[in-house]
Amino acid sequence: MGFILAARFLILGSLIALPAHAAPELKKPPYWASISAGKARTRTGPGRNYPAIWLYQRRGLPVRVIETFPAWRKIEDPDGAQGWVMSNLLTDDRTAIVRGGMQALRKQPGLESRVTFQVEEGAVGHISKCTAGWCRFEVDGKGGYIETAHLWGVGRGEVIE
Incomplete structure (x- = not known):
């Protein structure tokens, strides 16, 4: 009887002492x-x-x-x-909104890259591949690179894979 009681306390104690990562962070x-x-x-x-x-x-x-x-x-x-x-x-999900008027989306990051199309201020799209002041921005099935200075939704200097 004493063994069963001791075993119950051990099981109960192990349930109470769950690791902190068991709860959503x-x-x-x-x-x-x-x-x-x-x-x-x-x-x-x-x-x-x-x-x-x-x-x-x-x-x-x-x-x-x-x-x-x-x-x-x-x-x-x-x-x-x-x-x-x-x-x-x-x-x-990472999205951003275009600020500062009509903005160019470019084939590659960099002002020397070809403009693929224009997006209006207020356009919302998904962002990815953010580095060195540029993000890949996709809206309505079209995408290109835009300077992060023209986006709200990404931090200054933030890198997104």
């Missing part, structure tokens, strides 16, 4: 994300009991997560507006 803010839902409501605080302040209706819009609270993220949008959104309405 949160990224440390600030970090980039994008809106994954067709509609995402922001609130004044981290909970449904707080008043709604804005309704985003643009899937893929890049946002900067500046604070976390268990199932909520405080975000900043490209215009600088801030609010709390449920974390399941965000994705880690």
Whole structure:
């Protein structure tokens, strides 16, 4: 009987002492994300009991997560507006929005590279291969390289594979 009781305590103790990585890890803010839902409501605080302040209706819009609270993220949008959104309405997919008027997308990174097409200010697209001040930017099935200075959604000097 004593052996069975001791075995139960050992099993119970091992369940309580699970490693920290067993729980989902949160990224440390600030970090980039994008809106994954067709509609995402922001609130004044981290909970449904707080008043709604804005309704985003643009899937893929890049946002900067500046604070976390268990199932909520405080975000900043490209215009600088801030609010709390449920974390399941965000994705880690990297997107960016074009700033500074019409911009050229180039075949390769560098001003000497051929222009493949133009994108308007406000265009949202997926980014990849960011290095040395340039990112691969894809929108509506077309892609090219754009200077990061003309994008909101990528940090200065950030490298993305």
